[in-house]
Amino acid sequence: MKKPKSKQFRLQSRNTEVQEIELLEKWILFGKPESGSNPLSLPPLPAKSPIGRIDENTYSQYAGCTKFQQLPLSKNLKDGLRQSGFKDMTNIQRASLPHALCGRDILGAAKTGSGKTLAFIIPVLEKLYKARWGLEDGVGSIIMSPTRELADQIFGVLKSVGKHHGFSAGLLIGGHEYDEEKDRVNRMNILICTPGRLLKHMDTTPNFDCSQLQVLVLDEADRILDAGFKKEVNAIISQLPKHRQTLLFSATQTKSVKDLARLSLKDPEYIAVDEESIAATPNRLQQKVILVPLDQKLDMLWSFIKAHLNSRILVFLSSCKQVRFVHEAFKKLRPGIPLKCMHGRMKQVKRMFILQQFVEQTSVLFSTDVSSRGLDFNKGVDWVVQVDCPDDVASYIHRVGRTARYDSIGRSVLFLLPSEMKMLDRLQEKKIPVQFDKPNTKRLQSVSGLLAALLAKYTDLQPLAQRAFKTYVKSIYKQKDKEIFDVTKLPIDEFSASLGLPMTPQLRYLNRKSIDKNTPEEPILAPQIPVKKEFIRPKQSNDLLEESEDEEPLDLFHKKEITDGDEGKAIEANDNLPTTRLLKKKKLKINVHRPVGTRVVFDEEGNTLPPLARLADISTTDSALLDKSKVLDRFAKLREEMKTRDLEDKVLDRKRRKEKRIKEKEKHKRARNEEDEEEDDDDFSGSDKDLKKVKRSKVYFNSDSEDEMRDKVALKTDEISLAEQEELALKLLSSLNS
Numbered sequence: 028m029k030k031p032k033s034k035q036f037r038l039q040s041r042n043t044e045v046q047e048i049e050l051l052e053k054w055i056l057f058g059k060p061e062s063g064s065n066p067l068s069l070p071p072l073p074a075k076s077p078i079g080r081i082d083e084n085t086y087s088q089y090a091g092c093t094k095f096q097q098l099p100l101s102k103n104l105k106d107g108l109r110q111s112g113f114k115d116m117t118n119i120q121r122a123s124l125p126h127a128l129c130g131r132d133i134l135g136a137a138k139t140g141s142g143k144t145l146a147f148i149i150p151v152l153e154k155l156y157k158a159r160w161g162l163e164d165g166v167g168s169i170i171m172s173p174t175r176e177l178a179d180q181i182f183g184v185l186k187s188v189g190k191h192h193g194f195s196a197g198l199l200i201g202g203h204e205y206d207e208e209k210d211r212v213n214r215m216n217i218l219i220c221t222p223g224r225l226l227k228h229m230d231t232t233p234n235f236d237c238s239q240l241q242v243l244v245l246d247e248a249d250r251i252l253d254a255g256f257k258k259e260v261n262a263i264i265s266q267l268p269k270h271r272q273t274l275l276f277s278a279t280q281t282k283s284v285k286d287l288a289r290l291s292l293k294d295p296e297y298i299a300v301d302e303e304s305i306a307a308t309p310n311r312l313q314q315k316v317i318l319v320p321l322d323q324k325l326d327m328l329w330s331f332i333k334a335h336l337n338s339r340i341l342v343f344l345s346s347c348k349q350v351r352f353v354h355e356a357f358k359k360l361r362p363g364i365p366l367k368c369m370h371g372r373m374k375q376v377k378r379m380f381i382l383q384q385f386v387e388q389t390s391v392l393f394s395t396d397v398s399s400r401g402l403d404f405n406k407g408v409d410w411v412v413q414v415d416c417p418d419d420v421a422s423y424i425h426r427v428g429r430t431a432r433y434d435s436i437g438r439s440v441l442f443l444l445p446s447e448m449k450m451l452d453r454l455q456e457k458k459i460p461v462q463f464d465k466p467n468t469k470r471l472q473s474v475s476g477l478l479a480a481l482l483a484k485y486t487d488l489q490p491l492a493q494r495a496f497k498t499y500v501k502s503i504y505k506q507k508d509k510e511i512f513d514v515t516k517l518p519i520d521e522f523s524a525s526l527g528l529p530m531t532p533q534l535r536y537l538n539r540k541s542i543d544k545n546t547p548e549e550p551i552l553a554p555q556i557p558v559k560k561e562f563i564r565p566k567q568s569n570d571l572l573e574e575s576e577d578e579e580p581l582d583l584f585h586k587k588e589i590t591d592g593d594e595g596k597a598i599e600a601n602d603n604l605p606t607t608r609l610l611k612k613k614k615l616k617i618n619v620h621r622p623v624g625t626r627v628v629f630d631e632e633g634n635t636l637p638p639l640a641r642l643a644d645i646s647t648t649d650s651a652l653l654d655k656s657k658v659l660d661r662f663a664k665l666r667e668e669m670k671t672r673d674l675e676d677k678v679l680d681r682k683r684r685k686e687k688r689i690k691e692k693e694k695h696k697r698a699r700n701e702e703d704e705e706e707d708d709d710d711f712s713g714s715d716k717d718l719k720k721v722k723r724s725k726v727y728f729n730s731d732s733e734d735e736m737r738d739k740v741a742l743k744t745d746e747i748s749l750a751e752q753e754e755l756a757l758k759l760l761s762s763l764n765s
């Protein structure tokens with residue numbers, strides 16, 4: 028146990044703390060970089076130049092320095108950084124720390140894996156230290172992250188570099204015990220959290236108070252500020268004090284980040300260290316794009332894995348269901364490397380466990396975008412394989428950013444469908460150095476046949492495959508960027524077969540006939556409706572699957588059923604509308620409170636008629652709207668149908684009852700047997716046992732037609748006794764005769 032420190036020692040250390048803070052503040056003030064300047068452009072300080080106070084009023088320069096030790100940081104933090112192995116600063120740290128340490132708001136963008144975490148953790152720790160923040164002061168800093176895993180990693184870095192500081196820090200993320208968090212949340216100085224969980228505490232935890240907040244950090248700011256978190260983040264920000272330092276970091280600077288900057292940042296420093304090279308991906312990252320038809324994606328992935336059995340491969344697919352199917356199916360095919368999967372539907376603890384396993388050994392991790400942002404795989408991912416096209420360039424950058432972290436090298440490959448080639452242009456527009464390659468199909472191993480066999484053998488795999496198929500197609504259908512994602516160009520049947528499915532699942536929202544170019548007939552429920560030009564999807568000039576100009580615009584949707592008679596009217600009514608308009612089902616509002624018999628009925632001219640007048644009309648006039656003979660025929664048919672159904676039901680019912688009876692008898696029999704066995708265990712003499720057996724054989728029957736058997740045996744007993752009687756009579760007679 029530690030010896031309690033003496034009062035004098037505590038006083039002395041408090042004095043040195045006060046002196047240190049005073050010195051740091053003067054040093055920071057003295058060397059403040061110009062607002063808007065880029066410390067990276069300053070010449071680096073000579074290695075042996077003095078650090079800290081030089082004389083009474085002179086301090087060393089810190090803007091432009093390259094090492095953490097040259098910064099005006101507390102001794103506690105310098106020790107923490109050194110012990111965690113951090114010596115030289117990365118560019119984003121060099122560019123942002125001098126500004127952040129003097130209390131400025133920061134809007135920082137830097138490549139993935141470039142060290143943004145330390146760029147905000149250091150100012151947080153220093154700000155609270157200089158404010159002499161203590162336990163009783165409550166929440167001093169909030170660090171928000173979009174995902175739990177990322178929050179957990181930030182927490183890890185904070186614990187490591189801040190271990191010599193006395194702050195209490197807590198992780199507030201979903202999947203953790205909420206009630207337990209409630210008790211200690213008020214005692215935490217630094218909160219690392221996901222937006223949802225923080226808001227929950229703000230709303231429900233008594234006395235939870237952030238009114239003294241000093242620093243707010245948004246990591247992966249673009250993601251936190253996008254539509255998904257908008258409500259939560261706005262609600263949180265409205266409860267925070269305006270007077271605070273705000274640090275926003277992300278790999279890509281988006282408009283919404285700037286929007287937030289306008290809302291709450293005060294003269295922020297825009298720090299984009301990669302602006303000169305523009306590309307948001309590291310130079311150490313080799314990036315390839317290959318053209319893979321949809322029905323060959325799994326073959327390609329399988330062949331790739333087989334060719335890289337000694338690597339750590341992170342595979343991105345677009346949905347949880349695909350991740351689950353590919354993981355389960357490939358696991359059964361045993362490629363010779365451990366396979367793992369991770370998606371948002373998994374419990375937090377499991378996700379953490381999988382991540383840890385993945386970084387420890389060579390393996391393949393199938394994942395959704397849940398692991399595409401911010402996760403630091405300890406420089407350990409060799410390959411990032413994007414099997415499904417990312418939503419946009421930002422998403423691409425985040426995915427490939429899981430490899431080539433800090434100073435390590437990495438490789439990535441993106442599979443693009445012929446219809447998704449526009450994505451290549453988008454990447455090149457953003458100056459992302461991707462290399463387009465043709466895949467080596469000589470080494471391609473086909474797995475679709477194997478998958479079909481697997482699906483037949485493991486019945487639980489088939490629904491997984493079906494769901495994977497459906498979610499993939501739906502994800503393409505729902506994508507906003509129709510220039511890249513065009514569901515009409517997917518070879519649906521071939522894709523289904525490539526997953527091993529015996530039949531293509533039904534996709535209700537797609538009109539299959541329109542998609543299938545081999546069956547150019549008209550969709551049955553889609554009458555030819557003139558379509559306004561502006562509603563037709565513009566054709567892409569560089570689409571490999573381009574259709575001819577003359578072709579009718581594709582109709583992807585099912586139409587509301589239109590009967591022969593209605594068809595003309597429907598067309599007339601919607602003359603100038605695009606086809607899609609017709610398909611929207613009109614929601615019928617039923618007023619359940621309407622008094623009975625008050626329904627409004629219209630005549631042919633559109634005049635309202637009194638309720639039920641139309642029916643009365645039918646009975647009184649010859650021009651009946653309903654043909655009576657037809658109605659009677661219909662009723663006769665219905666009666667016939669009901670009769671046959673009734674018969675079928677009866678047969679079924681009889682069968683069910685019989686089965687039930689048999690089951691019950693078997694149950695009785697088993698119970699009896701058990702009883703008898705118990706009795707057998709008691710002291711039975713041999714003869715008694717035999718007797719019992721004989722008795723039992725008379726009582727129990729095994730066959731289904733039990734009653735018949737019983738009758739037969741009864742008959743048999745009668746016959747025997749009769750024969751015996753006859754024999755006895757004969758004997759008697761012969762004895763009498765003799």
Ligand SMILES: Nc1ncnc2c1ncn2[C@@H]1O[C@H](COP(=O)(O)OP(=O)(O)OP(=O)(O)O)[C@@H](O)[C@H]1O
Pocket residue numbers: 112113114115116117120137138139140141142143144145277278400401402403405406428432433
């Ligand atoms: N100054 C440094 N010296 C050595 N290693 C560093 C330094 N700064 C960061 N690193 C290491 O670089 C890796 C990436 O850092 P970090 O996770 O902070 O990157 P990031 O920019 O936040 O990435 P992302 O955008 O993907 O979230 C980590 O393993 C971290 O330990």
